[in-house]
Amino acid sequence: MTEQEQIEALDRDDPLAAKRDEFVLPEHTVYLDGNSLGCLTIAARERAHEVVETQWGRDLIKSWNQHGWIDLPVRIGEKIARLIGAAPGQTICCDSTSVNLFKLLSVALQMQSERCIILSQKDNFPSDIYMAEGLRHLLGDNRVQLSLCEEDEIETAMHDKVAVLMLTQVNFRTGRLLNMQRLTERAHALGILVIWDLAHSAGVLPVELDACRVDFAVGCGYKYLNGGPGAPAFAYVAQRHLKHLHQPLSGWMGHSSPFQFDAYYTPAPDISQLLAGTPPVISMSVLDAALEVYRDIDTAQLRRKANALSELFRTLVQRSPELQDLQLVSPTLPQQRGAQLAYRHPQAYEICQALIAHRVIADFRAPDLLRVGFSPLPLRFIDISTSVTILTKIMRSESWRHPQFNSRSKVT
């Protein structure tokens, strides 16, 4: 078999191959940015049409009951729960990842009245750190301290004055996968509560929140979950903590009886207490439909294919003489990373722009990283070899030096 035939065989033998047909994909494009914004599914497109035209346009206010708008946050939460190892009743869809993190950081600190340190890693997703800073700004340095350590030193940085360990399971730049079980166990042994951000892990690898006895988690609806741009996020609270829950963004949707319009707040006695204001129903409905693609598959299957895709990319890059200036900053072993690879290159920005001009959509992370993501359902193995072929041509011809690829835009 030629290499081309071998790659075609991978697609032929792929048990998830048919899932690609559930997506609406741009033509003649290899999309390696599903870790930044997932692709549109047919089900999501249809639901968008239905929620706007029929539910809103025709049935208007009646849709809160008639089309189950009021239940969307819990219903979506339960669909996501399946993908993150959470038994029912602990997961809900609402607000943004950042806002949900604020709620759960507040709750965790309240539960730790004798401790005030939030420990995270320096290279955590910046918004996560910014939210902790915001809470510190609000509560004061006496009540919140922020301690940031290197990724390799998380275990040794834990001690019995730390209140909360806040980590992202898969690093947004390098793709490095942290050991959730080990770090959670170590934290608990020291009386530390843990909050995991699953932005780059939910929907692409097995996450076992219950089995790891995680306390709290948040995650994002618009990456591997394909919920659409800025899709609502989700939050998880372990069953054992629900009875202590009193989150500060106590809007009417988290009240035990929102439509009683009581004068005072009585928190809902379950996960729906995490709701604040009225949810963005259109965006939420689209996410609900997008999750249908996961109905009959499990995260182990997703993990196998994502690993095979990223390994194919890594191997092809490694073998190409033209690509030796691209320095892999992700772990070499697939079990140590999520579904992405990042390469360092001084001209990463220009290379990324040249790829996009050739219809290979990757992304750039300042100052010098080229990041490629491997969303396992829409991508074929042949797409991987196509993208590396194009990358090789760009690097060989140095076409990325063209001035058109040289002006940095606002969002990259």
Added chain:
Amino acid sequence: MTEQEQIEALDRDDPLAAKRDEFVLPEHTVYLDGNSLGCLTIAARERAHEVVETQWGRDLIKSWNQHGWIDLPVRIGEKIARLIGAAPGQTICCDSTSVNLFKLLSVALQMQSERCIILSQKDNFPSDIYMAEGLRHLLGDNRVQLSLCEEDEIETAMHDKVAVLMLTQVNFRTGRLLNMQRLTERAHALGILVIWDLAHSAGVLPVELDACRVDFAVGCGYKYLNGGPGAPAFAYVAQRHLKHLHQPLSGWMGHSSPFQFDAYYTPAPDISQLLAGTPPVISMSVLDAALEVYRDIDTAQLRRKANALSELFRTLVQRSPELQDLQLVSPTLPQQRGAQLAYRHPQAYEICQALIAHRVIADFRAPDLLRVGFSPLPLRFIDISTSVTILTKIMRSESWRHPQFNSRSKVT
């Protein structure tokens, strides 16, 4: 002229009559609930299609620049600014009304380091009070106290220990309109900062935030602004306060350079600092398009027509012998209320259900209020007389006593 002819003449002479054609309205229905969920416009329907199919589906991640997703919060903010008397640079679209209130309450309290009382009225929209309670729960009773007064006693309840006066301009139950200018002046004279909730006033009556020297405001995108179910909300910060702004939900979108991925938070030096996480682009795009209906009209025109509609309804009800059991709880004078009327009746719930069954969509507010809203752009005068005719038939026949109208559902 017969009464019917007089009403037809009102529609014929209505300078806003053509605006109805910009809406997609349910057939054979009189929708008196635009104050709860506004109607779909043609522009919003088209934008929903475009943002899903073309922008997300085809252009994917590139749309953040190419289709201006990144600018949506500010662009929408400026469209709303025109409707609320705000000069540019002070209004932004983001999150929910409740979450925005939390941000602004926090900011206002930080600016008032010697004061800790949040004053509001007992019958404010519950979620507003709940958010203040949430902040008190988080910061403690030493730092936040909540004082609730009767609507008629707001002026006398103010004193020089009050930090923040938090009011909703139009009461969600009664529709009573508060005097923004007078209450704001009185508050400022006592060193109190004011936060106005414009949920039931933005897009339906003239609001003059700058002229009244209001400090902060929030409001809702899905009522008179017709932004769709759970549409993102907005927030206003007076120019003079922007330099002191440091809001606690400090997510990456409010950073001065979000895509630099800095390790620490540096607040944007302008209104965009109010952004937290990634905005729900689909819901936000729909709101952006919905606001187009306001491009060539001003709030005085909206006010005139809304008043004329509500006065017609009130007068027809008053004249109908069958409707004397409906007790008006809204102010009788249109200049003292927003664009809604509320009637008390022990069987308000059942009457509301019977109306809905006859395709007159009103809403019920526990325990005993029938609420009707007069969204001036989609409604005709003939719709008002139709709805009162149907209400009269229902009350005359007592058909609301039928068991089918008697089981209270979850959302009403």
